[in-house]
Amino acid sequence: MKQYKIAVAGTGYVGLVAGVCFAEKGHQVICVDVDEKKVETMKKGICPIYEQDLEELMQKNYQAGRLNYTTDYKGAYKDADAIFIGVGTPEQPDGSANLSYVATVSRQIAETIEKDCLVVVKSTVPIGTNDKVEQFIKDSLVNNVKVEVASNPEFLAQGTAVRDTLEAKRIVIGTESKEAERKLLEIYEPFHLPIVSVNRRSAEMIKYASNDFLALKISYMNDIANLCELVGANIEDVAKGMSYDPRIGANFLKAGIGYGGSCFPKDTKALKYLAKQNGYQLKTVEAAVDVNKEQKIKLYQKACDRLITFHDLKVAVLGLAFKPGTDDLREAPSLDNVELLLKQGAKIYAYDPVAMENFKRKYPEQITYVNSPEEALKMANVCFIFTEWNEIKSVKPSKYKELMKTPLVYDGRNIYDLKEMKDAGVEYYSIGR
Numbered sequence: 411m412k413q414y415k416i417a418v419a420g421t422g423y424v425g426l427v428a429g430v431c432f433a434e435k436g437h438q439v440i441c442v443d444v445d446e447k448k449v450e451t452m453k454k455g456i457c458p459i460y461e462q463d464l465e466e467l468m469q470k471n472y473q474a475g476r477l478n479y480t481t482d483y484k485g486a487y488k489d490a491d492a493i494f495i496g497v498g499t500p501e502q503p504d505g506s507a508n509l510s511y512v513a514t515v516s517r518q519i520a521e522t523i524e525k526d527c528l529v530v531v532k533s534t535v536p537i538g539t540n541d542k543v544e545q546f547i548k549d550s551l552v553n554n555v556k557v558e559v560a561s562n563p564e565f566l567a568q569g570t571a572v573r574d575t576l577e578a579k580r581i582v583i584g585t586e587s588k589e590a591e592r593k594l595l596e597i598y599e600p601f602h603l604p605i606v607s608v609n610r611r612s613a614e615m616i617k618y619a620s621n622d623f624l625a626l627k628i629s630y631m632n633d634i635a636n637l638c639e640l641v642g643a644n645i646e647d648v649a650k651g652m653s654y655d656p657r658i659g660a661n662f663l664k665a666g667i668g669y670g671g672s673c674f675p676k677d678t679k680a681l682k683y684l685a686k687q688n689g690y691q692l693k694t695v696e697a698a699v700d701v702n703k704e705q706k707i708k709l710y711q712k713a714c715d716r717l718i719t720f721h722d723l724k725v726a727v728l729g730l731a732f733k734p735g736t737d738d739l740r741e742a743p744s745l746d747n748v749e750l751l752l753k754q755g756a757k758i759y760a761y762d763p764v765a766m767e768n769f770k771r772k773y774p775e776q777i778t779y780v781n782s783p784e785e786a787l788k789m790a791n792v793c794f795i796f797t798e799w800n801e802i803k804s805v806k807p808s809k810y811k812e813l814m815k816t817p818l819v820y821d822g823r824n825i826y827d828l829k830e831m832k833d834a835g836v837e838y839y840s841i842g843r
Contacts, residue, residue, distance in 0.1 A: 411600050413437055414593075417490040419515040421448065421479070423459060423571060423672065423738075424532050424564050425496025430464060431575040432494075433471035435600040440478045440486045452479045460737040460764045463572040483515075487522040492597060494562070495543075496532045505679035507536055516543050520550035520557075528593045529559045534617055534677060536684050540584065540610040558590040561610045563617035568671060569735020580604045584613025618681045622695050625674040627662040629698040632705045635665035635842025645842025646824065665842045667796065667822035668705035670732030670741035675702070706743040709794060709820040710750050712839050716818070717792065721755035724815070726786040727777075728805075729797025729823075730762035730769045737765040743822060744796040745772070752776055759786040763801050787813040798823035807834035 414437045418429035421443040433439040443449055448458055455472060457465035471477035480486055487493055497511035512533055519529060529547065531540050544559035551557065561584030566574040581603050585591040591607055598605060608616070635645040645665045653660035669675065678699050685692040717723070732742035739745060742765075751758055758777045760769065766779045780786045783805045787793060793814065795802060807830050811817045817836040819826075824840045831838035 411436060412596050414491045414597050415489065416440075416597070417442060417486040417493045419483070419493065419495045419518075420497035420511070420533075421452065421458065422496065422498060423461070423566070423568060425494070426452075426457075426459070426468075427461070427464065427566060427571045427575055428494055428496055428532055428564065430467045430471060430477060431572065432597070433474075433477035434467055434576065436476070437597065438476055439471075440480055440490075442480055442483045442486045444481060446481050449479045449481050460735075461571050462569060462735060467572065483518050484522045487519055487527075488524045490523070490527060492528040492530055492593065493519055493523075494530045494532050496564075499533050499535055499676075501676045501679055505683040507534070507676070507680045509535065509539060512539070512543065513546065516546050517550055520547040521552050523551075523555055523557070524553055526556040528590055529557060530562045530594065531559065532562050532564050534563060534621075534673070534680075535614060536680060537611050537614045537618070540614060558585075558587060559610070560585045560590045560594055561613035562594065563613060565617070565620065568738055569733060576601070578603050580606050582606045582608070582613050582616050584608050584610035586610055618677055618684075621673050621677040622681050622698070624662050625669055625678050625702070626694055626698045628669045628674075629701040629705070631663050631665045632668065632841070633701050636705075636708070638842040643842075648842075664824070666705075666824065667708055667743045667841065668702045670706075670743060671736075671738060672740045675699075675741040678702075706746045707750065708841065709822050709839070710747050713792060713794075713818075713820055716839075719754060720751055720792075723756055723791040724789060725751055725756040725758050726783075726790040726793040726814070727751075727758055727760040728762075728783050728786060728793065728795045728802045729799055730760060731765035731797050731799075734797055734799045737768050739765060739768050739772070742796070744769075747794060747796065748773065748777070759790065761786045761802075762797065763799055765797075784809065784813060789813070789815045791816050792818045793820065795819070795821040795823055795825060798825055807831045807836055811835040 416432050416437050416439045418425045418441045421441050429439045429441040455469040495515050499507040502508050540559050540561045547557050581598050583594045638645045649663040652658050678695050682692055682695050730744045759780050760777050761780050761783050783802050803825050810819055811834050819836055819838050821840045
């Protein structure tokens with residue numbers, strides 16, 4: 411196996427996971443970030459994000475000398491064989507992707523590299539961005555070196571990011587030359603995974619098309635769940651019946667209060683914007699965005715139909731992260747609902763096993779944070795469940811009846827069996843059942 415000297419720009423979910431996994435497979439990796447405090451923390455073996463197995467691999471590969479961290483991009487980029495760009499591309503108000511971080515790294519690369527280099531964009535970027543990145547770098551080059559840009563989108567899910575990288579179903583690479591393709595194939599050779607090699611624009615589109623298809627699937631099931639409630643069907647039974655069809659599959663059929671996180675909301679809006687810029691309307695994607703927006707506050711609206719007001723009521727909120735296994739709050743349904751509850755004067759007692767510190771940054775004083783679901787439920791008038799953590803799922807139905815002043819539960823993740831909650835004396839509302 412050929413060992414490559416790899417620099418990774420950005421140490422968020424995309425960059426850090428990629429860098430650590432490249433080191434795990436034997437490459438020499440240096441991760442670059444502008445935050446000195448964050449770099450020093452990572453050098454101490456402390457992971458800046460909550461992600462299963464990541465911290466252990468960081469420590470292992472740092473101690474083995476294959477992985478390091480720095481703020482010195484000049485030193486990191488100048489003699490790298492390949493530079494992977496894994497910086498954020500946040501959503502702008504109009505739905506387009508903000509490419510300023512990608513542009514900054516591209517300029518730094520152009521002004522720094524001293525030998526021929528392959529630049530690989532892992533960040534999710536609009537179709538055609540890799541072409542612009544390559545031209546931008548070539549226009550700004552200081553030294554007489556050869557640069558090629560390739561696309562290598564990530565397909566990791568938060569909470570399982572390390573496994574999704576080391577055991578990926580496929581690796582997608584987009585190149586415009588045999589030489590760039592060869593280098594990427596060599597970098598990924600020790601992963602022993604299927605590789606789909608296409609041109610750059612196709613690789614960029616595969617990323618958006620994949621994420622948006624999954625978002626469509628979720629929104630479709632949520633739409634069907636809402637109809638199930640009206641006609642007396644059970645969405646879980648419907649999903650089970652659908653899952654046996656191999657054309658449909660069993661994944662992403664679970665109804666709830668909408669998708670969140672760093673990918674689906676941003677990527678659906680970005681593709682919708684891109685289509686509009688090209689004079690085309692992606693009606694299916696637009697529908698997914700609209701359904702998801704409405705779905706997030708479905709439980710709140712149900713509760714408003716039942717209660718005259720939330721003013722001065724103790725409201726237990728169980729789960730803050732957008733899904734289990736992560737402390738990420740981006741586009742989390744909890745944010746939309748908490749904001750509405752606070753405006754009505756609710757006294758919120760919130761619990762999440764890992765995301766409370768992040769939530770405190772947004773609501774440092776307006777909310778009471780507690781150390782267990784039971785503490786949140788004690789003498790509560792109403793309970794909302796937004797994340798299906800095991801710590802929350804393990805609370806028995808009888809506990810709601812025992813601890814709450816009024817056993818009124820709105821479950822956005824369909825954790826509990828309808829009959830068990832009814833038998834326990836709990837007034838229970840879920841999605842599509």
